Structure formats: structure tokens, C-alpha cells
């Protein structure tokens with residue numbers, strides 16, 4: 001049994017504001033957190049964030065910044081100044097980039113009179129298999145070891161929150177305890193397809209292993225009845241938590 005409370009974040013990987021509104025209305029109060037990634041942000045930009053706020057939802061802005069420190073800091077300010085709860089950047093952008101993003105997030109809070117957005121460092125994408133890491137980057141280290149290094153780098157740079165595969169939860173909790181918040185995509189209930197994800201677990205296993213948040217896209221948004229799918233996942237989580 002896991003004593004932590006795990007929240008779900010639904011990945012709003014849809015093309016238009018109309019599709020997003022349809023989904024949010026269908027899911028109703030079953031879902032509080034939504035992830036706006038590059039798909040929806042590229043087509044609708046800040047209008048997508050304004051719409052979520054109108055519905056009283058919490059926003060995880062997943063644009064995965066990775067650039068020189070000054071550019072990332074400016075992008076953090078421009079994308080987060082209307083108020084988002086969390087935003088992502090790639091931990092592999094390095095220490096200076098992470099520090100610049102965190103520092104600007106603090107300033108954004110003061111300058112715009114909002115709660116400062118929490119910087120979330122993405123470690124290794126859950127779509128990567130061990131084989132691909134070796135073939136594409138010549139990475140001889142295991143995915144777990146690369147993730148551990150990137151989490152240590154994030155903490156050293158002042159970060160407190162990371163994205164990792166649910167498979168890496170046990171080693172991350174063993175190494176870093178509860179000092180970090182861990183968000184895990186790559187979640188697949190037994191009844192859904194894996195799609196392009198590789199390092200996956202079920203919602204129940206992610207919760208058992210100490211995920212703070214689980215991100216779920218296609219098993220909910222591509223379901224014939226998204227609300228039913230979300231409720232089924234929430235029930236699975238609940239059974240592990242209670």
C-alpha cells in the first residue's frame with residue numbers, strides 16, 4: 001500500500017481548442033490536472049491555457065524547453081506569465097539552463113503576481129528503449145543510470161521535480177527518497193494499447209512504486225468513452241491507495 005496521494009494528469013494531446021473543450025467537458029470533475037504539450041500549444045498557444053483556467057483546471061505546460069540558458073529563461077517567462085502550475089524543460093540541457101529556468105520562474109511569480117510555476121526536468125523520454133539509447137546515442141549506460149544522473153543534476157541545479165518512466169520509480173525513491181516530486185508518463189492500464197511507449201507500467205504499479213503524478217494520454221483521450229476510462233483508472237489507483 002502506498003500512503004502518498006497520486007494525482008492523474010491527462011495529456012491534452014488534441015489538435016484544436018474545440019477538441020480540448022469537448023474532452024474537458026466529457027471528463028468533468030473526474031480530472032483536475034491537464035497537460036498542454038507541443039501539439040495543442042503549437043495550434044492554440046495561450047488560448048489553450050486561458051480555456052483551462054476558465055474551467056478551473058490546473059495546468060502542466062509540457063513544452064520541454066532545451067536551448068541556451070537565456071532563451072529558455074525568456075521562453076519560461078513568456079509561456080508561464082499568465083499562470084501555469086508546472087512547466088517542463090529537458091534536464092539534459094544542463095545545469096546552467098536548469099538554474100536559469102528556475103530563477104526566471106521565481107521572478108515570473110513576483111513580476112506578474114502569480115504563484116511561481118514549478119520547473120519539472122524531463123529525464124529520458126519513456127518512448128526510448130535501452131536498445132535505442134545505445135543505437136541512437138551510443139549510450140552504454142543503462143536507462144536507469146542515465147535517469148539517476150539527470151535527477152542528481154536537477155537537484156544540484158536547484159530543481160525539485162522530475163519526469164521519469166514509472167519503471168525507474170523504485171531506484172529513484174531508493175536513491176533520492178521523497179526529496180523529489182516524480183511525474184511518470186508511460187502509463188498503460190492492462191486493457192489499453194502500448195502505442196509508441198516502451199518503458200511502461202500500469203497505473204497501480206506506478207502508484208505502488210511512489211509516483212506523485214501519473215500522466216495519461218491515449219488510454220483516456222482516445223477511448224470511446226473518456227470519462228469511463230478515467231474513472232476506471234482512478235478506481236485502480238484508489239484500490240492501491242486506500
Ligand code: C5P
Pocket residue numbers: 011013037122123124125126127163164165185186187195197215216217218219
Ligand atoms: O498518450 P500517452 O499516455 O502515451 O501520452 C503521454 C504523454 O506524456 C505525451 O504527451 C508525451 O509527450 C508525454 N511524455 C512522455 N515521456 C516523457 C515525457 C513526457 O511520454 N518522458
